[in-house]
Amino acid sequence: MTQRVQNRTLxxxxxxxxxxxxxxxxARIKADLGEEDARYIRRIVKAxxxxxxxxxxxxxxxxxxxxxxxxxxxxxxxxxxxxxxxxHNVMHGQYDWMQDPHLNGKTYEWDIVGTSDNxxxxxxxxxxxxxxxxxxxxxxxxxxxxLFPEQRWxxxxxxxxxxxxxxxxxxxxxxxxxxxxxxxxFKGKKTKEQLKKDFLPVGRKMxxxxxxxxxxxxxxxxxxxxxxxxxxLVANGIRNVWTFTIIFCGHFxxxxxxxxxxxLENETRAHWYxxxxxxxxxxxxxxxxHIMSGNLSHQIEHHMFPEIPARRYAEMSKExxxxxARYGQHxxxxxxxxxxxxxxxxxxxxxxxxxxASSSVNNGVPA
Numbered sequence: 001m002t003q004r005v006q007n008r009t010l011x012x013x014x015x016x017x018x019x020x021x022x023x024x025x026x027a028r029i030k031a032d033l034g035e036e037d038a039r040y041i042r043r044i045v046k047a048x049x050x051x052x053x054x055x056x057x058x059x060x061x062x063x064x065x066x067x068x069x070x071x072x073x074x075x076x077x078x079x080x081x082x083x084x085x086x087x088h089n090v091m092h093g094q095y096d097w098m099q100d101p102h103l104n105g106k107t108y109e110w111d112i113v114g115t116s117d118n119x120x121x122x123x124x125x126x127x128x129x130x131x132x133x134x135x136x137x138x139x140x141x142x143x144x145x146x147l148f149p150e151q152r153w154x155x156x157x158x159x160x161x162x163x164x165x166x167x168x169x170x171x172x173x174x175x176x177x178x179x180x181x182x183x184x185x186f187k188g189k190k191t192k193e194q195l196k197k198d199f200l201p202v203g204r205k206m207x208x209x210x211x212x213x214x215x216x217x218x219x220x221x222x223x224x225x226x227x228x229x230x231x232x233l234v235a236n237g238i239r240n241v242w243t244f245t246i247i248f249c250g251h252f253x254x255x256x257x258x259x260x261x262x263x264l265e266n267e268t269r270a271h272w273y274x275x276x277x278x279x280x281x282x283x284x285x286x287x288x289x290h291i292m293s294g295n296l297s298h299q300i301e302h303h304m305f306p307e308i309p310a311r312r313y314a315e316m317s318k319e320x321x322x323x324x325a326r327y328g329q330h331x332x333x334x335x336x337x338x339x340x341x342x343x344x345x346x347x348x349x350x351x352x353x354x355x356x357a358s359s360s361v362n363n364g365v366p367a
Contacts, residue, residue: 005255007278008328018327019270025319026305029312037309038098044086044291045102051078055235056217062227072231076238077292082111083239084246084294085310091116092124094309112239113206114176122179128306132251132258132279139251140258142167142174143183147252147346149354160351171240176202242292246283249339250299252346253281255332276303277324282317282333289336290314300331 010018051074058071087110089095095103102108109116122138130136134150141147145164146157167174180198184190213232221228257278263271283289283297290297295310298317302310324331 005330005332007330010274010327010329014327015270015274016268018323018329019268019273021323022273022304022320023269025316025323026308029305029308029316033097033309033312037311038095040311041086041090041095041098041103041309044081048078048082048086051075051081055231056228059217059228059231060221060224062221062224062231068227068231072234072238075231075235079111079235079239080242080292083243084296085291087111087116088294088296089310091120092306094307111209112172112175113202113209114172114178115201115205118179118202119175124306128303130264131276131303132256133261133263133275134258135261136264138178141252142178144174145347146350148258149350150258151350153350153353157351161348164347168241168244169237171244172236176206245336245340246293246296248343249283249336250281250296250302251279253332253334253339253342254345255330256281273304274329276300277329277331279303280332281339282331283336283339284333285336287314300333 055071055073055075055078058067058074060071062068062071087108090103090108091105091110093105096105106120110119127137127139132140134140141151144167145160146153180195180202181190182195185192185195213236214229217232218225218229259275259279263275267275277300280300280303282300283293285293285297290313295313296302298310298313301308301313301316301320304320305313305316308316321331321333
């Protein structure tokens with residue numbers, strides 16, 4: 001079993017210096033943004049379009065098995081790129097400085113059943129502001145999975161090793177309904193009338209996506225309706241499982257921490273940086289792997305600098321790691337298989353009752 005690491009206690013002066021060094025890194029990279037970054041994201045846009053077009057054309061010949069396999073794979077790659085390296089990062093406002101209306105973080109609409117507006121609320125605001133704070137960050141297990149002993153155990157969690165698999169396969173649907181807060185309806189904290197109102201834009205988006213992938217394109221294939229239908233279904237599944245894996249590996253490995261609401265009291269920027277570090281995990285891999293993960297393989301840097309173009313995280317990670325080493329703070333990184341193994345371990349272990357771990361963190365500084 002992985003042992004929890006011990007971070008060095010920082011004095012107030014050291015904590016302020018830690019935050020100042022990260023602020024300086026952020027300012028330096030932001031000032032350096034330019035044409036190279038713009039060319040990169042435009043190449044990603046082209047890659048999304050070309051892989052989608054190639055995948056859909058091959059699926060029209062899906063009665064021939066090799067064409068179906070390659071078409072499904074290309075379509076899945078396109079959906080992953082659009083979801084992670086394009087949509088997610090654009091919606092963080094990482095390319096707003098380009099003043100390109102197609103890459104505007106406030107108006108971009110991505111290719112999943114969930115609406116971008118809901119994502120900007122649940123993810124960009126709530127998750128990135130209150131990262132891993134219990135009762136504030138609804139991304140802690142997404143209200144479905146118990147991953148930390150601090151989460152109150154319920155008998156339903158006994159089945160989470162099974163329904164986590166279903167959650168991975170249908171991940172885009174979990175994202176779509178997250179901001180509806182269905183649990184509040186069951187607890188009487190939200191009326192059914194309010195739920196119906198909130199569901200209207202979500203329902204429209206769901207209908208549009210379902211028609212596109214499972215009606216329009218299959219009908220265009222004529223007698224090959226079924227191969228195209230199944231190709232779209234599998235491509236969406238590939239994207240869902242990959243996204244689930246990358247996100248869970250970035251947040252729920254063995255040394256990732258959760259925090260009580262008290263850490264928010266008088267929280268400074270330096271405290272906030274420390275909380276992002278201790279609640280995040282990175283993944284090692286090739287350049288292609290980082291692109292396919294939307295550079296969320298650099299989850300530490302993404303949590304610290306969500307508005308910086310994600311392609312810059314690789315170079316920033318070297319400096320962040322050096323800063324962490326100087327201040328005795330653990331920089332959580334490892335291979336995909338190592339980190340995912342820890343996630344699976346959490347899912348299995350916390351499906352059973354357990355005592356909360358004793359917390360040594362108070363407002364980002366050990367008490």
